[in-house]
Amino acid sequence: MPVTLTSLDDVKFTVDKDVAERSILIKNMIEDVGESDSPIPLPNVSSAVLKKVIEYCEHHRNDPVQVQDETDDPRKRSNDIEEWDMKFMAVDQEMLFEIILAANYLDIKPLLDVGCKTVANIIKGKTPEEIRKTFNIVNDFTPEEEAQIKKENEWAEDR
Amino acid sequence: MDTTNSPLERVLEIPEIIERISAYQDRRTFASATRVSKSWYRAYLPILWHTIDNGKHWNDPGFLKAIVQHGDLIRVLVCARYDEIDILIPPPKGADALEQSVSLCRFLTTVVMPKTASRNQKQQAQFIRQNPGLRDLSLTFNDQLSSTFTELVDAIGDLKHLRRLSFDGNRSLEATTLETILQRCSSVSPDGNGSLQELSLSRTSFLRHPFGRGEDFASGVVATRGEDAHWTDTQNSHDTTIPTKEPFAITTLRMDKVGCVQDLLLNLCSRFPSLSKLSLSEADELYYSDGFPKRLAQRCPNIKWLDVSHTEDMDDESMAELISSFPGLQTFIAEETRFGTESLNALVEHCRDLAVLDITNAYEMDSAAMQRLLNSSWSLRSLNAWGVAYNVIEMMQEAHREQKRQGGSSTLTDGQPWVCTGLERLILNVIYSPPDDSRVGNVYPPSRARRFLYDQLGRLTKLRYLALETSLEDYEDTSDCDGYEDDEDYYGQKKEVRDHAVEDEDVDSNEVWVDYSFKSGLRRLGSLKELQQLSLHDVSHNITLAEIRWMAETWPHLRKIEYLTSAITDQDAQTILEYAAENYPWIQFVEDD
Numbered sequence: 001m002p003v004t005l006t007s008l009d010d011v012k013f014t015v016d017k018d019v020a021e022r023s024i025l026i027k028n029m030i031e032d033v034g035e036s037d038s039p040i041p042l043p044n045v046s047s048a049v050l051k052k053v054i055e056y057c058e059h060h061r062n063d064p065v066q067v068q069d070e071t072d073d074p075r076k077r078s079n080d081i082e083e084w085d086m087k088f089m090a091v092d093q094e095m096l097f098e099i100i101l102a103a104n105y106l107d108i109k110p111l112l113d114v115g116c117k118t119v120a121n122i123i124k125g126k127t128p129e130e131i132r133k134t135f136n137i138v139n140d141f142t143p144e145e146e147a148q149i150k151k152e153n154e155w156a157e158d159r
Numbered sequence: 160m161d162t163t164n165s166p167l168e169r170v171l172e173i174p175e176i177i178e179r180i181s182a183y184q185d186r187r188t189f190a191s192a193t194r195v196s197k198s199w200y201r202a203y204l205p206i207l208w209h210t211i212d213n214g215k216h217w218n219d220p221g222f223l224k225a226i227v228q229h230g231d232l233i234r235v236l237v238c239a240r241y242d243e244i245d246i247l248i249p250p251p252k253g254a255d256a257l258e259q260s261v262s263l264c265r266f267l268t269t270v271v272m273p274k275t276a277s278r279n280q281k282q283q284a285q286f287i288r289q290n291p292g293l294r295d296l297s298l299t300f301n302d303q304l305s306s307t308f309t310e311l312v313d314a315i316g317d318l319k320h321l322r323r324l325s326f327d328g329n330r331s332l333e334a335t336t337l338e339t340i341l342q343r344c345s346s347v348s349p350d351g352n353g354s355l356q357e358l359s360l361s362r363t364s365f366l367r368h369p370f371g372r373g374e375d376f377a378s379g380v381v382a383t384r385g386e387d388a389h390w391t392d393t394q395n396s397h398d399t400t401i402p403t404k405e406p407f408a409i410t411t412l413r414m415d416k417v418g419c420v421q422d423l424l425l426n427l428c429s430r431f432p433s434l435s436k437l438s439l440s441e442a443d444e445l446y447y448s449d450g451f452p453k454r455l456a457q458r459c460p461n462i463k464w465l466d467v468s469h470t471e472d473m474d475d476e477s478m479a480e481l482i483s484s485f486p487g488l489q490t491f492i493a494e495e496t497r498f499g500t501e502s503l504n505a506l507v508e509h510c511r512d513l514a515v516l517d518i519t520n521a522y523e524m525d526s527a528a529m530q531r532l533l534n535s536s537w538s539l540r541s542l543n544a545w546g547v548a549y550n551v552i553e554m555m556q557e558a559h560r561e562q563k564r565q566g567g568s569s570t571l572t573d574g575q576p577w578v579c580t581g582l583e584r585l586i587l588n589v590i591y592s593p594p595d596d597s598r599v600g601n602v603y604p605p606s607r608a609r610r611f612l613y614d615q616l617g618r619l620t621k622l623r624y625l626a627l628e629t630s631l632e633d634y635e636d637t638s639d640c641d642g643y644e645d646d647e648d649y650y651g652q653k654k655e656v657r658d659h660a661v662e663d664e665d666v667d668s669n670e671v672w673v674d675y676s677f678k679s680g681l682r683r684l685g686s687l688k689e690l691q692q693l694s695l696h697d698v699s700h701n702i703t704l705a706e707i708r709w710m711a712e713t714w715p716h717l718r719k720i721e722y723l724t725s726a727i728t729d730q731d732a733q734t735i736l737e738y739a740a741e742n743y744p745w746i747q748f749v750e751d752d
Contacts, residue, residue: 064689080718080745080747081745082745083743083744083745093166093167094165094166094167096166097165097166097167097169097170098166100166100170100176101166101169101170101173101176104173104175104176112176112179113179116176116179116180116182116183117183119180120180120181120182120183120184121183123180123184123188123191123192124184124188125188126188126191127191128191128192128194128195131191131192131195131199132195132196135167137167137195137196137199138196139195139196140196140197141194141196141197141200146194149193149194149200150194151221152221152224152225152228153190153193153194153207153225154190154219154221155216155219155221155222155225156186156187156189156190156207157187157190157191
């Protein structure tokens, strides 16, 4: 039973129901509406991003659905990412964060996790300046402000 | 470049996402992140301050200055025993009781307080009052009797969301104090506040303690012993009916590393009829009499989770009685105890819902009893039976006996199969040890035993973690056997890698054992699609590159293999590790504990 999803920019995507239901948001919408041919609108997700999300869901369509208590304790999560996911996440930064936002909105926890792990790995061990360079961020602190914060958080840098 | 509405900026505005990202990072990274830009500062500051648990910071003037500004961001605060509470809340000025000191933290959910003494009682009380969202509170009453700390007890009683209360290591908690607190925080009545569900009294020696044996605390039935009996004497302990008191909503009781007599435990538990989780691990001195299990079950029939690990006081028979008194048991932890065959039989006979069993390093056990467990526990999800070697021959014999008992029409030729197909975690030692009677060895040669084990394992399709140590003890094959290579050695010596083509199972060989090689029957484990971790600890294995390839391709969720290199030559190990690093980078090879 196929399902049609409509993106922010009005592009329609037809996918199998089990693929669409990797998104808990969509799953709940389908349950609420019942059997229906009308497309499901996703006004928060652009077509480029939706295409990627669908690609992820199709590849992972047979994964076991994650049980609630497994994902709740962050200490139990491992830092590794499987190969296909690594290649999938090798996109430009804008797309990376758009995927994270979409996974959050659509409630696809495994995809959100992979996205967050990817970002965490990028930031790990970098100085503030290195982080700025990586993401093209403008430093809007005055030198005094930045020095103040550095002093304030010095205790946390110590391990 | 205007980045104000970039995807990154939008992500920074969603705390749940930043929390998820931060779960994979350390505190140094948080500190670094706060300096990147203003929006990064706003996103990461609460993360940085969420948990403060390292006492040495109190000595850092920079930290002390910062906590004044950001104390309200702290949610989890762990103080060391001798920390000064003055830092968190100034001492009251002068005799004016109306003047309230202001706490630096007001949104804590979890706190471990510094030592409670009469000197700081007022401050501790005020500190608690200013953190009305507290869910988890740990205190130690050390010096004065707890009944002198009325302000503090009052403050605790007013907490509306307290779920967990700990008096670990206390020396002066009185039964009346506990009664007062529980009446206010753990009431079962619909109008009352029943938020408190977990109580911890670990690391307390109750043997000469103001709490006494809790006789005034008990309800419905009180456990006492004769007047002249020595305080450890359990012989005269008996139950006497008394009026019932209001029960409490406590569902979890932790009394790890305690020293106490069973009467105290019984009297305490008589107020907790809803108790479902009881931990007595490492209980130092816990004197039991024979009737203890039944008396406990009478008071707390709903116990489903029991931890008696690292205790010596209960023998196998007593433990069996304990188990049979709680047929609803789902989790039983008895690591390093005298758990033995009788206890195992009791589990099989009484506890149909058993899901988690840890009997690491228990005493010697009947292998047939283990087979019976695997044969009957439908709900079993996790089994750690490390430390005792189970004889697969006896297991197979039991499997056949069971098959006969059930009418003998199983499609498997190896008797009644394991039913615990929901098993996710299995840690087991298995040996092949034929009895002196060679007929038995001939009916159950190693080849048959090997197939039995692989077949049974193959049924465990939900398995995620497997650690199976197997050894073939002193086996001499007296039957006809052709075609075995002389230079193969299956007793743990490092051997040459076979880089010839993948081999098929040698079904009939009695010299091949469960060593995860194709020859032994590895392919029978192809159904273990959920397998994530394989531990080869102490296993003499014959894994080559071919087997690794098969594992990576057949077990899509495989992420970790432990102790691979300990049984192969360094060169082979290098070959495998290099190949795996390039082709299967998501599989970790771990060698240390």
